[in-house]
Amino acid sequence: MNTRARLTDAFLYAALAVFAVVTLVPFAYLLFSAFKSQESFFSFALWPTDGAWWQVDWGGFTVKHFRTLFVDAGVARATANSFFLASVTAVLATLCSAMCGYALAKYRFAGRGVLLWLVLGSLAVPAALLIAPGYQVAYWLGLLDSYAGLILPAMAPAFGVYLFRQAFISSMPDEMIEAARVDGCGEVRLFFTIALPMVRPMVGAFLLITYLATWNNFISPQIILQSQEMLPLSVFVAQLRGPYGTEYGLIMAGTLVAVAPVLVLFLLLQRDFIAGLTAGAVKG
């Protein structure tokens, strides 16, 4: 290896390392702050020490924020709410859009062109446009302060229909459907046992996209829900800053409770996450 190549290599790894440190420091800050007492929070930016940085002061750590969160603040309920909302929304939205995408990809029927046009057209509708009229409709239908008011509107993502239509077209040959029909397979069984397994990667990706989008959704629950005990983590953790305004450690502990499940899942399913989220192109 010549000197120039060595230098380029050194520069490459140095640049990546600097970037990686900048990326990871906020995670470290979150983790340490969640486990630090109020005194050590104010005295140390990251971990508490006795003098030099390598002399970690283990006494500066505490789990009392988590005790307060679970015993007094009711974070367990908020976590359960988030799990429930995200799971139900993900499953229903995936099912709904897979079914419709299947119809568009594999059937010829009157109105198909209009439906496809509607799906593609609504991809251009920004979510923000629906905030005010969506609230009005939820009010008329009596859906305010209910989970139905959050789950139902999220059940028909046009983007999912588009993705599933593409997936069925590209990975399921028409002959397969015909063969199944010849063998006497019913239409419903055909969809669930033959068609759906053929687009499994898309099912996984879309479940993930919807799950994360629901988990991290703030504005819908903020607008629709009122009852304290129904709030998901996004709104719940934001509201901790009212009663516990200056207890920074507690707020970080709440954030950690909300973020940790997603990060753990990411460590397990890294490749699927990156492929799924960018296939979905869902931002924020």
Add this chain to the structure above:
Amino acid sequence: MSRRFRQHPAWVPYFWAGPFLLVFAVFLAYPMLLSVKMAFHQNAGPRVAEYVGTQNFSWMMGDPLFWTAVRNTAVFAAASVFIQLPASLGLALLLNRPQLRARGFWRAIFFAPVLVGLPFVAILAGLVFEKNTGLLNVALHEFTSLEVTLPRKIGGQTLGVPFTFDIEFPWLQSYVMPTLIISAFWMYVGFNMVYFLAALQNVDKSQLEAAEIDGANAWHRFVNVTLPAIRPVASFVVLLSLIGSFQLFELPYLLLQETAGPNNQGLTLVMYLYQQGFDRGDLGYASAVGWVLAIVLFGFAIAQQVYGRLRGADL
């Protein structure tokens, strides 16, 4: 072919499309049409609405707050496109180096922040950027605080005067927009990098080699070979980034404790919409703001399509 072709009953496709269509009609198509009507009404909560013609729009055009929101949103969007996306591309180019080891490891690290989610990034940033105890100012203080003795002439004598040099920014008081830009940068730079990394796989390696043999330097190879190959993906990422940036809400709203910040430094278009619709209860006016935003975004989408056609790219 002796195969007997069996047809499905006519209702089957409608059965599959039915649930989607029903929800789509009630929660997307209808609200969208309704918002056109609502944009010409003034509301006091969801119960009371009064027709006001185009007053919502004329009021908006004369409202300095609206223009503050437009300006802030545009600045944020410009930073996303001109600062964050080039950085994403740069990072992707680094990760695309053939000699790089553990590519998956680096990619995972840079991708991780997007998983934290906007509301939690905002809450975390609220502490990181805090003036006295926040991580960023503490770090700046560590690295920049210097006690120097400056020589100064006082009454004919030269005396040493102690002077403390210290960089500390009141981020959430006076530098709200940089705070938002840095936070969003941290969150999305690795996410957008993945798109560019995928696009870089379309670059023809033999063309790069040929250009190198012909004596083209790295910059010329990038501009003439790499950039044209990734242009379709790049213009798509720019559009996504603009759509996301123009709907910025959670980040400033939660970072600034559910306010627009000092002097409305963090007021964005969607926050303006939210304040009008839910703090003031005028859902009609909020719908009008929504339509102005939607029209701007349609404009971007059309511009991107036209640009793609002109370039002959298939998007």
